[in-house]
Amino acid sequence: MEFSDGTGPAAITDVLIVGSGPAGAAAALLLSTLDIPNIMITKYRWTANTPRAHITNQRAMEVFRDAGIEHQVLADATPHDLMGDTVFCTSIAGEEIGRILTRGTHPGRHGDYELASPCLPVDILQTYLEPILVRNATERGTQARFAYGVELGQFYESAAIVTDGSTRPAPTRDPELFYEPSTVPGARLPHVWVGDPRTRISTLDLAPMTRFTLLTGIAGESWVAAADKVAQELNVPLETVVIGPGRAVTDLYYDWARVREVEEDGAILVRPDKHIGWRSARLVADPYQALLGVLTKILGRGAA
Numbered sequence: 001m002e003f004s005d006g007t008g009p010a011a012i013t014d015v016l017i018v019g020s021g022p023a024g025a026a027a028a029l030l031l032s033t034l035d036i037p038n039i040m041i042t043k044y045r046w047t048a049n050t051p052r053a054h055i056t057n058q059r060a061m062e063v064f065r066d067a068g069i070e071h072q073v074l075a076d077a078t079p080h081d082l083m084g085d086t087v088f089c090t091s092i093a094g095e096e097i098g099r100i101l102t103r104g105t106h107p108g109r110h111g112d113y114e115l116a117s118p119c120l121p122v123d124i125l126q127t128y129l130e131p132i133l134v135r136n137a138t139e140r141g142t143q144a145r146f147a148y149g150v151e152l153g154q155f156y157e158s159a160a161i162v163t164d165g166s167t168r169p170a171p172t173r174d175p176e177l178f179y180e181p182s183t184v185p186g187a188r189l190p191h192v193w194v195g196d197p198r199t200r201i202s203t204l205d206l207a208p209m210t211r212f213t214l215l216t217g218i219a220g221e222s223w224v225a226a227a228d229k230v231a232q233e234l235n236v237p238l239e240t241v242v243i244g245p246g247r248a249v250t251d252l253y254y255d256w257a258r259v260r261e262v263e264e265d266g267a268i269l270v271r272p273d274k275h276i277g278w279r280s281a282r283l284v285a286d287p288y289q290a291l292l293g294v295l296t297k298i299l300g301r302g303a304a
């Protein structure tokens with residue numbers, strides 16, 4: 001797998017893990033323990049900064065044991081025999097209604113735990129556990145990249161995007177923090193308000209997740225029949241929205257004309273995830289063949 005954030009050279013890895021929480025960091029640790037190359041990226045510059053998950057059951061401890069980090073977890077955890085009762089009260093400082101021995105601390109239950117596993121449950125705060133997982137994962141080969149979450153400038157390059165020969169416009173601001181509207185294939189469909197004088201809708205509403213959507217203007221009407229035929233041929237939900245005066249969807253503020261980057265008779269194919277799969281600057285001689293070829297590629301249905 002080739003991984004790139006679009007701003008630097010691509011990295012090659014077998015597995016890309018998104019997130020360094022307990023799930024992501026444990027996955028990274030286990031993959032690296034098995035010598036499977038992996039990169040772990042995460043949104044923030046830190047691991048969990050509040051306690052959150054803490055009760056760690058026997059099965060989880062067995063995983064840590066297998067990975068050879070059980071002793072590290074035990075060193076930072078509250079051990080089983082010190083795990084307190086579960087208290088019911090009207091408020092933290094209020095009247096106590098009752099308490100029970102939980103998490104296997106009741107003598108009648110404790111034996112089951114001892115018999116079931118070499119490990120007992122512990123109480124380790126997420127703030128303590130995540131660094132242990134991340135540290136060991138990286139020591140064993142995981143490449144961890146913090147602050148890799150893209151907040152607004154998501155962009156795809158993949159076999160499910162068909163280029164129109166153009167390149168992504170160079171970002172003028174931090175591409176992880178800012179979205180700069182473009183309909184270049186791979187970009188997210190720009191949001192502008194369209195609709196009719198009574199109802200404003202977003203261009204994003206025109207392309208629901210249940211289908212592919214083709215956007216064109218009145219001069220591009222020929223795309224409609226072509227798209228219908230392709231939808232039938234490939235048995236894929238694909239609908240065309242014609243944006244223009246007198247249509248159900250009008251370009252209320254002419255914002256769409258400003259951001260669409262294709263002529264009025266051109267077309268923009270939007271994937272169900274609202275990213276541009278392909279675009280055509282103008283109406284082409286055979287829109288059916290053009291669309292058929294593009295969707296076949298996006299769906300990976302071409303010859304192997």
Ligand SMILES: Cc1cc2nc3c(=O)[nH]c(=O)nc-3n(C[C@H](O)[C@H](O)[C@H](O)COP(=O)(O)OP(=O)(O)OC[C@H]3O[C@@H](n4cnc5c(N)ncnc54)[C@H](O)[C@@H]3O)c2cc1C
Pocket residue numbers: 018019020021022023024025041042043044051052053054055126148149150
């Ligand atoms: C206030 C609070 C209290 C809680 N208390 C308890 C409790 O008492 N007991 C308990 O068992 N559980 C508790 N939980 C739940 C526990 O924290 C979660 O179940 C646990 O963190 C889930 O682990 P995870 O790895 O699946 O996801 P997370 O810990 O949520 O990790 C997600 C990771 O993905 C990263 N990420 C997210 N979006 C992106 C992106 N777009 N790009 C890149 N990276 C991204 C994040 O930075 C993070 O590293 C609590 C949660 C909260 C918020």
